[in-house]
Amino acid sequence: MHDIRDLEDRGLIGVGIASSEFIPAAAAQNAALGYDPAVVFVPHPIQDRTDAEMRELAERAFEAILGAASASA
Known part of the structure; x- marks a missing residue:
């Protein structure tokens, strides 16, 4: 954040991208900072995914990321 x-x-323009595991932590940090940035959450876990799975996650999240970036502009 x-x-x-x-x-x-x-x-x-900034958009955070994190796995769904970090939703509570992001909310707590946002509250502590008094800041509400654009963030897109993708399914957890990330670390054991293959390159193909990561590309699929990115493709599925792309519209949300683009929308968040456009809304932040």
Whole structure:
């Protein structure tokens, strides 16, 4: 969240992408920072996925990421 805020403070668009495991942590950090960045969550887990599975996750999340970036502009 700090990185996204830094990007936005510089006038750049930022969208966080994380696995669904981090939804509670993201909410807690956002509350602590008083900041509500655009974040897209993808299914967890990530680390054991093949390259093909990662491409599929990225393709499924692409529209949400693009939409979040467009809304932030």
